[in-house]
Amino acid sequence: MLYMKEDNNILTRIVDSLDIETFIACKNEEEGRMMGLAIMNKLGFRDTDIVFIEFLGCGARIRMRANIHKPGDSYGWLYL
Amino acid sequence: MDGCIYKNKEHDVQMKEDISPKRILLIPLDPVHDVALKIINRRLKSRGHQTILLPPDLPLEEIIGRIIEIKNLNFILVSRTLSYGVAELLGKFIDMTEAANIRDRAKIVLGGKAVTSQLAAELGFDKGFGAGTDFEEIIAYIEDREYHKERGELLRKKISIPARYTYQYSNKEIKMLLNEITDEIIHWCQRKSSPAIERAKLREAMIDIHNDNNFSNEEKALKIKILKEKYISFCDDKIIRFYQEGLLPAKVRLLSPEEIDQLDIYIKKEKENINFKKMRHTQSIPLVFVQYGTGCPIMDIAHIKKSEVWGADGVFHFDPSWGARTEGLLEGVLSHEEDGSIITWENLKKIKSALHRETIWTIRAHRGLNTPETAVIAGKLGADLTKINMVYGSLNGGTDPERLMVDGIETIKYAAKYNMPFDEPTNEELGGVPAYKSFAGMLIIADLALRLKAKPILKPLFCYSPDAMITGKMDDNYIDYNVAKINCLRSIIDAPIWPGEPIGFMTHSEDRIQSSLTTALHSALAISLKVDAITIASSDEAYSKGTISLASRIDTLRAVQEVFRFIGKAEIKPTNKAKEYERDITKGIQKTLEAVARRGNFVAALYEGLLGSTQDGAYPGRGGRNTVREG
Numbered sequence: 047m048l049y050m051k052e053d054n055n056i057l058t059r060i061v062d063s064l065d066i067e068t069f070i071a072c073k074n075e076e077e078g079r080m081m082g083l084a085i086m087n088k089l090g091f092r093d094t095d096i097v098f099i100e101f102l103g104c105g106a107r108i109r110m111r112a113n114i115h116k117p118g119d120s121y122g123w124l125y126l
Numbered sequence: 127m128d129g130c131i132y133k134n135k136e137h138d139v140q141m142k143e144d145i146s147p148k149r150i151l152l153i154p155l156d157p158v159h160d161v162a163l164k165i166i167n168r169r170l171k172s173r174g175h176q177t178i179l180l181p182p183d184l185p186l187e188e189i190i191g192r193i194i195e196i197k198n199l200n201f202i203l204v205s206r207t208l209s210y211g212v213a214e215l216l217g218k219f220i221d222m223t224e225a226a227n228i229r230d231r232a233k234i235v236l237g238g239k240a241v242t243s244q245l246a247a248e249l250g251f252d253k254g255f256g257a258g259t260d261f262e263e264i265i266a267y268i269e270d271r272e273y274h275k276e277r278g279e280l281l282r283k284k285i286s287i288p289a290r291y292t293y294q295y296s297n298k299e300i301k302m303l304l305n306e307i308t309d310e311i312i313h314w315c316q317r318k319s320s321p322a323i324e325r326a327k328l329r330e331a332m333i334d335i336h337n338d339n340n341f342s343n344e345e346k347a348l349k350i351k352i353l354k355e356k357y358i359s360f361c362d363d364k365i366i367r368f369y370q371e372g373l374l375p376a377k378v379r380l381l382s383p384e385e386i387d388q389l390d391i392y393i394k395k396e397k398e399n400i401n402f403k404k405m406r407h408t409q410s411i412p413l414v415f416v417q418y419g420t421g422c423p424i425m426d427i428a429h430i431k432k433s434e435v436w437g438a439d440g441v442f443h444f445d446p447s448w449g450a451r452t453e454g455l456l457e458g459v460l461s462h463e464e465d466g467s468i469i470t471w472e473n474l475k476k477i478k479s480a481l482h483r484e485t486i487w488t489i490r491a492h493r494g495l496n497t498p499e500t501a502v503i504a505g506k507l508g509a510d511l512t513k514i515n516m517v518y519g520s521l522n523g524g525t526d527p528e529r530l531m532v533d534g535i536e537t538i539k540y541a542a543k544y545n546m547p548f549d550e551p552t553n554e555e556l557g558g559v560p561a562y563k564s565f566a567g568m569l570i571i572a573d574l575a576l577r578l579k580a581k582p583i584l585k586p587l588f589c590y591s592p593d594a595m596i597t598g599k600m601d602d603n604y605i606d607y608n609v610a611k612i613n614c615l616r617s618i619i620d621a622p623i624w625p626g627e628p629i630g631f632m633t634h635s636e637d638r639i640q641s642s643l644t645t646a647l648h649s650a651l652a653i654s655l656k657v658d659a660i661t662i663a664s665s666d667e668a669y670s671k672g673t674i675s676l677a678s679r680i681d682t683l684r685a686v687q688e689v690f691r692f693i694g695k696a697e698i699k700p701t702n703k704a705k706e707y708e709r710d711i712t713k714g715i716q717k718t719l720e721a722v723a724r725r726g727n728f729v730a731a732l733y734e735g736l737l738g739s740t741q742d743g744a745y746p747g748r749g750g751r752n753t754v755r756e757g
Contacts, residue, residue, distance in 0.1 A: 061425075061428055062425070062673065062675050062676055063672075063673075063677075065675070065677065067638075095671055095672055097636055097638075097666070097669050098635075098636040098637050098669070100637065109638060111672065111675075113672065115425075116673060117420040117421035117422035117425045117461065117462070117463065117673055118379065118421060118422050118461040118462065118463040120385065121424060124385070125388055
């Protein structure tokens with residue numbers, strides 16, 4: 047995908063990735079991981095990963111990542 | 127002093143002639159947080175203004191009464207941290223000034239945490255300043271002059287890391303052993319060459335022709351074509367295919383002319399807008415380095431420019447691992463979809479064009495089949511430093527020891543020729559090699575470098591190494607053993623020390639906070655030990671499934687800046703164990719050097735594990751085996 051100046055997609059301003067940190071109520075780490083990915087999917091991100099998760103007690107502290115521009119891509123922010 | 131009017135005459139001289147002294151009332155509405163207002167008061171007085179600082183937390187009615195009493199006020203500065211109900215209080219204050227018919231006597235300014243210009247205007251103030259405002263900005267507003275933000279670039283100057291060292295040995299026994307081993311290595315490598323050495327000579331000649339204005343473009347092209355054909359004869363098939371058929375390796379692509387044009391525009395904009403953060407507080411060292419190598423020069427440049435802005439003193443180029451296993455270098459501005467940015471003249475030239483003039487640039491050359499040629503390109507492009515350690519490169523970097531020794535010696539000569547000091551990483555410790563063995567190897571290469579008129583920089587690891595885990599040396603803390611390493615090296619030779627790579631290796635986790643904190647704590651140890659430089663990881667250091675994000679790069683730069691502020695000139699005190707470890711490491715280095723000297727053949731000692739055995743986790747590499755030739 048080649049982003050040009052007139053592209054209004056605000057996500058093209060993100061240099062590489064978008065991280066979301068939160069706390070998810072879940073039964074175990076695996077469920078937390080699945081829920082994290084499901085949340086990213088629901089937000090419309092396709093290339094996602096869980097960078098960090100720590101389950102304790104009744105939930106997980108989690109950092110989810112959506113890759114917007116990977117090295118070698120055509121970077122939208124370069125054309126601003 | 128509260129409430130009294132006075133003028134500090136001695137500061138009158140500081141006032142510009144065209145700025146008239148102002149009469150200013152400072153009102154700390156906050157019950158406790160009036161520090162900022164006190165600082166502003168001091169600065170205003172030092173500029174020759176007349177100020178009245180009221181005590182904190184006076185009732186509004188009393189404040190209004192004071193305003194009525196004071197004649198010829200120009201400004202009223204109100205400070206208050208915003209919290210629940212405070213907006214109403216501030217609004218009431220403005221209402222009361224209007225009711226008392228004094229609102230227009232002076233400009234009323236609001237400052238404090240969470241204050242914004244918009245909020246201040248909504249509440250009826252003339253101006254608002256939030257947290258983090260430069261006091262100079264407020265003073266400029268009062269003096270009705272343009273505010274010039276202090277540019278951080280004035281605070282950072284490129285320095286030579288080895289400049290203040292003599293390279294004199296304090297440990298005479300170790301010096302004698304090193305000299306003996308160096309004699310043997312110099313003798314051993316005479317008349318030996320390799321495909322990499324031949325390519326380096328050809329690359330150097332091609333660059334010289336390219337830069338020679340005595341030749342026409344046609345002459346240059348012809349001469350370079352002849353040299354290129356010879357160059358290709360020393361390359362692997364993968365590289366030959368590129369030069370002969372234009373085929374690039376998998377996951378590699380040439381950046382388009384449009385992308386390169388846009389990159390140039392981006393670089394220009396970044397250079398115009400750059401404004402450095404100050405990294406260090408009251409100490410001038412350690413310099414802070416970060417590694418780049420996202421795979422793409424455009425993304426690398428984005429990382430470099432932001433690292434510069436957030437206070438990094440230097441950056442170093444990290445290339446892909448397959449580059450180290452391939453005979454020959456590609457050409458062009460190339461992007462690579464995996465970790466490590468490809469070394470080509472064009473890629474490095476583009477990156478060089480993006481660097482700030484005070485940024486220290488390191489290109490590592492130490493571990494693969496293109497070691498001397500990389501040093502030539504680095505030298506020709508004006509890199510400040512390079513990286514060479516044949517022991518690590520052959521025991522844990524995958525290159526055959528004989529081949530890398532021959533190439534490494536040539537590379538050290540290039541480093542000397544192009545005035546590039548080089549650091550010697552000892553990352554074999556991460557494989558499990560004990561520190562004393564990796565230090566012995568590092569000191570051998572350092573001594574060899576000194577003989578070849580180069581300037582080595584010792585690079586011990588600040589890490590939680592497998593050896594430390596097994597032997598329990600770091601069971602209590604991460605301080606003692608790292609202190610022992612530094613003090614041991616200092617007791618042997620007066621040479622620069624730059625812990626790496628990165629500091630805190632093996633202590634990072636995927637938790638952003640933990641990762642930044644452990645980097646910061648190791649940098650606290652570094653500043654306490656007054657080492658020359660450190661390499662820091664990003665907070666994505668332990669995240670192995672993707673690329674390092676720019677935000678994670680900034681995480682650790684900020685964390686280190688904060689810890690430098692915290693430590694200042696203070697020192698971290700190790701326990702008595704540090705002395706014990708120091709003695710053990712020194713003894714181990716001496717024993718290792720004795721064994722290598724007894725062996726009488728340094729390269730054989732590498733194969734035989736004297737500087738790290740397979741039991742230790744060191745494996746002599748196979749890349750380039752049987753390619754060294756005499757003559």
